[in-house]
Amino acid sequence: MKAIVTGGSGFIGSHLVDLLLAKGHDVVVIDNHSTGRAANLAHVHDRIRLVEADIAQGGRWQAELTSGSWVFHLAALADIVPSIQNPEGYFRANVDGTFNLLRAAHSAGIGRLVYAASSSCYGIPDAYPTPESAEMRPQYPYALTKRLGEELVLHWAQVYKLPALSLRFFNVYGPRSRTSGTYGAMFGVFLAQKLAGKPFTIVGDGTQTRNFTYVTDVAEAVYAAASSRVVGEVFNVGSGATVSVNRIVELLGGSAAYIPKRPGEPDMTFADISKIARAIGWRPRIPIERGVAELLRHIDYWREAPVWEPASIAEATRDWFRFLGGNDAGRR
Numbered sequence: 001m002k003a004i005v006t007g008g009s010g011f012i013g014s015h016l017v018d019l020l021l022a023k024g025h026d027v028v029v030i031d032n033h034s035t036g037r038a039a040n041l042a043h044v045h046d047r048i049r050l051v052e053a054d055i056a057q058g059g060r061w062q063a064e065l066t067s068g069s070w071v072f073h074l075a076a077l078a079d080i081v082p083s084i085q086n087p088e089g090y091f092r093a094n095v096d097g098t099f100n101l102l103r104a105a106h107s108a109g110i111g112r113l114v115y116a117a118s119s120s121c122y123g124i125p126d127a128y129p130t131p132e133s134a135e136m137r138p139q140y141p142y143a144l145t146k147r148l149g150e151e152l153v154l155h156w157a158q159v160y161k162l163p164a165l166s167l168r169f170f171n172v173y174g175p176r177s178r179t180s181g182t183y184g185a186m187f188g189v190f191l192a193q194k195l196a197g198k199p200f201t202i203v204g205d206g207t208q209t210r211n212f213t214y215v216t217d218v219a220e221a222v223y224a225a226a227s228s229r230v231v232g233e234v235f236n237v238g239s240g241a242t243v244s245v246n247r248i249v250e251l252l253g254g255s256a257a258y259i260p261k262r263p264g265e266p267d268m269t270f271a272d273i274s275k276i277a278r279a280i281g282w283r284p285r286i287p288i289e290r291g292v293a294e295l296l297r298h299i300d301y302w303r304e305a306p307v308w309e310p311a312s313i314a315e316a317t318r319d320w321f322r323f324l325g326g327n328d329a330g331r332r
Helices: 011-022 038-044 060-064 080-085 087-108 141-159 186-195 215-227 245-252 274-279 288-297 310-316 318-324
Strands: 002-006 026-031 048-052 070-073 112-118 164-169 200-203 234-237 256-259
Touching (some): 002 011, 011 026, 026 060, 048 060, 070 087, 087 112, 087 141, 112 141, 112 215, 186 200, 200 245, 215 234, 256 310
Parallel strands (some): 002 070, 026 048, 070 112, 112 164, 164 234
16 A cells, blocks of 8 residues: 655654554655654655655645555644744645645545644633544634644545545654754653753643653554544544643653743643544553653654753743733633
């Protein structure tokens, strides 16, 4: 089976490429390296075909989609602050790019399409664990554009009978997560701080919990979804547990510095994964203790990452407070 992975040089995408190769697939990666790193695929560069292209524009990449091929759409711009500062760029990459891919996939007669959606579409939900039926409350442009991309995928599955479905990822972590760019994911921040001997910058009091999901579990969920016959559905992909930031600091080992709580962030993220377990048979396998231990084994990956401190974080997240500070806990 030919498998096309958009965003395949990124964090999650590169782990999915590893899994697809292990399963015997011929893999084509389409990536413009706006966020991904070629180094993430260096260990398999001779086993894949890499097409450098921006899917928000037409081009030769469209010819890679062939009849019966599997398409995994992970290409996207991520992070909260940059999306607030550049909503047009995020719309172009995450919405226009998704539309172009859907149109090309339909024309090619592909066999399967799996879309990587985001749990950020829930905003601050009313129920935990949060089911797929929860109200959509995107708080910032990244969340909104990922939700719009998902709407497109579901619409094409309904109207044009495209064999597609969507997976909402919760708090994915693991080796190869992004090391540069504007202030972003917690684990990348913490690991660079640990290497530099700096305290971990904990937002709020650290009692907030997250549904940290190890990246290889996510790759397995994506593969299980592609292998199923389910079409036009949405599934949460989470770890089955919610863990406090204080517990992560305990596992990483080190001192802490506390910074102000941010508007628009939930006190908890926790996926209800009963639907995907029931429909597809996927369940996570990596507990947080094992996942953090794996991160520490690969900690040198973050040696060149920026080292954030309270003052630089305050400057980098100024627009976050400016634009989201008036929200009432994410409710309309």
